[in-house]
Amino acid sequence: MTVKVEVKEGGMPHNQILATGLIGSLVGIYITYLNNILGTDLLAFFGGIAATLALYWGSHTIKRLASYGIGTGVPSAGMIAFGSGVIGFLFATRFAIGGGILVPIIAVIAAAVIGAVAGVMANTILKMHIPVMVSALIEMSIVGALTLMGLSALVTGSFTFDALVTSRISFFGMELTTYESSLIGGSIIAVLFLLGGIAIQHPFNACLGPSWEQDRMLMLALECGFLSMIPAAVISFAFISMAAATISFVVAIVGWFYTYYRYIELARRDAAFWLDAKPIKEPEAGH
Amino acid sequence: MVVLETLGIMVILIALIGIIIGGVLIGFGVHFVPVGGAPAAMGQAPGIATGVAMLAAGAGLAGLFGGAWAAELGLLVALAAGAVGGGLMMAITQLMVNIIYIFGMGIPVASGKVAKDPITGDTQTEFKSQGTEGHGLPFVSYAGGVIGGMLGGLGGTLIYVMLLDVYLDALPLIYSTNKEAIYLVAVSLAGIFAVGMFLVNAVLAAYNITGTIEGPHDPKFKRFPRDIVASAIATAVTGIFALGLVLV
């Protein structure tokens, strides 16, 4: 006997969350694009905001999909999201026209195609017949691609393939381009993959139960996003200027602290009792 | 376009076919791995007490580790090394699972789905404790797990080697540099794509068996043909994007 995932509808409609996540995330990524034009990397932290908003959306999509009881755990949904998202994302980064202005759009389209194929396979050939399966896998795959793009922009200040496979080191005053200490050459992409892969499914996985509340789960999604930003910002010290990485780090810490605090408040609001060092409170007879 | 002209369309097509075969092997392999999920952790159902996709990924990636290490020795050795790596991980893990059931909890192993173990012929039902569907890993499940790990390791390594070969030829052309300089980029790209495709196929296979399976003797195993179709199509699409990365 295992725990049944209960269906409970929240206040905010899913489409509104989808729009907030998709548009907010794209806007954040395009703000990091301004780095190219302004010749700076100080805007890198907007990549982290973009990733956080994408995860906010993705967590609610997972909730919608998991309500149908897909037979396997919530974590696997996060894994398929990022497994397909990483392919769409890296494919798109190669479109370097105009400094990569098309990259985010192409990433969304490529990820949507991969997610759609996986969803159609699951529904038709694997005979799952879950109404939201195709749309959910499309959404999660896009979330995966946008989260990875946001975090990559946070770490390197850019999201084009060239920026992800090269890094500049100064060697006795000379600027050298190397490949092995880049985001992809050093496999930092593997870290970002799992940071996102856990963060997307944790909000629902941690909040499931009969007293699930939408605002609490979404607050946790934001918390997971900012929490993922912290190590990404630390890693970014190896890639971008000290000032830019410090800004990312401070934004991540402040955002994380605020959302964590708010999440604890919401948990306190929803909990049956909030006790410190008290014995087991047996339910009253005949409840 | 330089890349496509230099490498030739045949090289890309062969790589794509290799990737599709790899994806199918992963999906097929997952059906062999005995996974009991939550009930297995209480000795209520046979199998390994963790999620399908995750266990398959653990074994498959251990195989990928072995295969990637042997990649420079040639395709066949790399594939064999990958298969053995995945099989070894499952062989050790499953032995320890049975040791815990037998010596830690004093429970003999028993299948819930068949009356007799198809390999050893041992009868199962009388060793099933009351109120459970069986527990532990009967030998047929053990053998299935090893085969599943081998197929997963083989498939993951095949995807990795196919992508690595293409990237090692293509990336130096794109960046006008030599193979050594860009080697780690090619390794990382092939590695993360292999992981990504592995997870997509493992989760699709997990959907196909609705989360748990006892091994090749489980009636759910017969559903594998439809997963092979789904795996082949999903891997083909992801493979086109992964190879398209160096072609655009």
Added chain:
Amino acid sequence: MVDQIVFGIGITALAGALATVAGAAEDTESDIGSQGDPNSQVQLAPQMGYIHRIFNKAIAGEPPAYGLWVALGAGVAWALMAMQVNAVLAIILGSALAVFVQGIYATTAYLGRIASLAKFGQPVYIDIIKSMTTVTMAHAFVAVFTTVTVCYLINVALGHPFPLPLLGLVWGIALGAAGSATGNPFYGKERQYQSQKFGAGVPIAASGNIVRYAEAGERNSLDNGWFSSKLGGPASGVCFGLIVFFELWRTVIFEEIANGWGAVIVGILVILIFAVIDRYIEIWARKTYGPYGKPEEAA
């Protein structure tokens, strides 16, 4: 040549030993937090009317969660090394940051799961978070630090082509898979259902009726860590240690033979040996423990 092989054997043995420590710490950590599949019972108990004081640290599946902690430790260590920080310090700092993330995930998982059980009157016990999160973080640090070190040895001393973070992903997921497969049943059956009959699986009807009171006072997850560190933890450690050791050993020593086929053949032999041991203990258990009932007549 001989020097190189001796060096390789030394690194292999060290990696295997570190992996053994990692596996033991990993399983103890996950049992203290009720992570992984036994968690379903901690989640179910209040629904059945059994209010408890057990930590409910539901973070993903164990394998991807450990994939993240180890990859994160490895990634931060890699970045620090790229900034010319000494390797030992880099690995320690990377593991520390990964464990910080793990600890935060642990608290949000407990608060979220318990708050969502409000309907059944399960209270949030704040002292559980205060006293147990730190203990799981300490165990997680041991597991992450040793596994990142194994990855570093594999990369630097044995020359595996994968960069450190990718090795972290692979071995982190393998660590979680080995630990959750081996250690979870021991905690899930033997500890959570200590009141049930020994030598039999938990009847499905008993689900959710986990043991909630200890020898003195009320059981909490630290008691569970104490229990599973007796067998579940060490067995998981042996499991992960053997995996790492044999994967490295067969390659380091036998790869030179027959252009790589030596390592493959030795690997197959090792698999067969483990299969024979498994079959032997299976038969031993059938003979020693005897059947629960009569065999079903063939229809």
